[in-house]
Amino acid sequence: xxxxxxxxxxxxxxxxxxxxxxxxxxxxxxxxxxxxxxxxxxxxxxxxxxxxxxxxxxxxxxxxxxxxxxxxxxxxxxxxxxxxxxxxxxxxxxxxxxxxxxxxxxxxxxxxxxxxxxxxxxxxxxxxxxxxxxxxxxxxxxxxxxxxxxxxxxxxxxxxxxxxxxxxxxxxxxxxxxxxxxxxxxxxxxxxxxxxxxxxxxxxxxxxxxxxxxxxxxxxxxxxxxxxxxxxxxxxxxxxxxxxxxxxxxxxxxxxxxxxxxxxxxxxxxxxxxxxxxxxxxxxxxxxxxxxxxxxxxxxxxxxxxxxxxxxx
Numbered sequence: 001x002x003x004x005x006x007x008x009x010x011x012x013x014x015x016x017x018x019x020x021x022x023x024x025x026x027x028x029x030x031x032x033x034x035x036x037x038x039x040x041x042x043x044x045x046x047x048x049x050x051x052x053x054x055x056x057x058x059x060x061x062x063x064x065x066x067x068x069x070x071x072x073x074x075x076x077x078x079x080x081x082x083x084x085x086x087x088x089x090x091x092x093x094x095x096x097x098x099x100x101x102x103x104x105x106x107x108x109x110x111x112x113x114x115x116x117x118x119x120x121x122x123x124x125x126x127x128x129x130x131x132x133x134x135x136x137x138x139x140x141x142x143x144x145x146x147x148x149x150x151x152x153x154x155x156x157x158x159x160x161x162x163x164x165x166x167x168x169x170x171x172x173x174x175x176x177x178x179x180x181x182x183x184x185x186x187x188x189x190x191x192x193x194x195x196x197x198x199x200x201x202x203x204x205x206x207x208x209x210x211x212x213x214x215x216x217x218x219x220x221x222x223x224x225x226x227x228x229x230x231x232x233x234x235x236x237x238x239x240x241x242x243x244x245x246x247x248x249x250x251x252x253x254x255x256x257x258x259x260x261x262x263x264x265x266x267x268x269x270x271x272x273x274x275x276x277x278x279x280x281x282x283x284x285x286x287x288x289x290x291x292x293x294x295x296x297x298x299x300x301x302x303x304x305x306x307x308x309x310x311x312x313x
Contacts, residue, residue, distance in 0.1 A: 004038040005067040007031060008046060012064055016054065075136065088283055089118030095132075096141040099225045100271070101125035103247055105141060108291040115290075119283070127192060127223075133276055138284055140274045141291070143242065144267075150276070156292050157271040157299040160308065161242045163200075163258040164250060168235035175258070179204075179214050182259060187218035188228050188237040196221065200240055206261040207313070229253065243301040243308070244271060250305055260311040271295070 010020040011031070021028040039046050046060035056064060078090075096105045102125065109121050124130070124137075132140050132151060143159060163182070176182040179202050190197045201213045218237045222228055225245050232239055233253050250256070273288045302308050 004034050004041075005063075005070055007034050008038060009064065009067050009071055011035060011047070011054070012056065012060075072133075087118055088116045088286060090281075090283055091120045091122065092139065092283055092287055093122045093124075093137045094139050094141075094287070095124045095126070095130050095135075095137050097127050097143065098125045099245055100141060100143070103244075104291060104294050108287070108294045111294070112287055112290045116286070132274060138275060138281075139287060142272050142274050143244070144269050144272070151274050152276070153272040153274045154288065155270045155272050156288065157244070157295050157297075158302075159242050159244055159269045159271055160302060160312075161240060161264060162260075162305055162308070162311065163238060163240050164232055164255045165238035165258055166232055166235045167254050167256060169232075169238065170256065172235065177259075179212065179259065179262065182238065183214040183216050186220075186237040187216040188231045188239040189216070189218055189221040190223070190225070190228060190239070191221040192223045201265055202259065203263040207263065209263070211265045242269075243304060244299065246301050246304040248304060257305055257308075257311060262312065264312055271299075 007020070007024070010024060011017055014020040014023065017028050017032050017035075021031045024031065035047065042059075042063065044059040044063070045057050046063060048055045048057055094105065094109070101123070105123065105125070109123055113119055113121060129142075130137065130140065132148075142153075173185050176185060179200065183200065187198075198216055199213050200216050201211050204210045204212045220231055220236055222231070225241075228239050228241070229245075231237065232255055238258060273291065275284055305311070
């Protein structure tokens with residue numbers, strides 16, 4: 001019955017027998033027959049069928065919830081068993097934001113797979129906030145702690161930041177000495193979907209704990225961090241950047257930090273490895289440790305701004 005329940009889940013998720021049959025590489029009629037057998041075994045109708053669409057019956061809704069739990073339990077059981085072999089083996093499903101994944105997660109994957117040749121990795125890099133449980137990921141690497149209390153978050157690095165501009169930008173506009181002066185200059189704005197990061201929160205004066213938020217503006221809005229750095233190097237504006245987005249020392253890009261005698265607000269922002277409560281297998285633990293080794297302690301990106309330990313204090 002568990003196999004038929006799995007097929008039933010696929011039909012519900014895909015919204016049609018044809019699509020579910022396609023991902024399973026089986027004939028549609030064969031899939032429909034298996035669902036009919038499942039309904040007969042359970043003694044209830046699970047799906048309302050029409051020529052255009054399918055929908056869950058009331059019984060189907062309840063059984064679908066239980067079927068998801070069964071699928072999850074079986075998958076977890078398999079993962080746990082695989083991870084306890086004398087040689088680590090098994091599948092890890094990992095997700096991360098695109099840039100952080102390219103700089104840090106991909107090198108960790110390379111190292112991990114070379115060290116543990118019986119492991120398999122599914123790596124998904126995208127900037128949307130994925131549903132870790134619903135999309136069956138084992139680990140997600142995120143900037144900032146999770147909003148979902150059903151998840152475990154392990155902080156693996158601080159996420160410090162700096163306001164950066166090019167030397168050519170300073171030559172053209174001068175070196176701003178206050179946030180008010182900076183806010184009058186052109187910024188490079190990160191914009192993604194409905195979110196536009198066009199504000200800067202910083203202390204009202206050097207060393208102060210009182211924070212003020214300033215509106216910033218510029219001629220360029222982009223949704224890709226690498227483009228922001230290209231624009232920074234071209235002198236098109238300044239930008240407030242997390243240091244984890246750096247790949248090398250800012251001197252190599254002709255960039256300098258601004259307003260370093262001011263302070264940023266204290267937050268819980270950092271780099272977190274996030275995984276479900278249900279399961280932290282040795283395989284997950286080993287991969288997190290591998291990423292931690294790639295990042296370093298303190299994180300390597302702090303060294304990309306010379307003397308950063310004395311800035312923004």
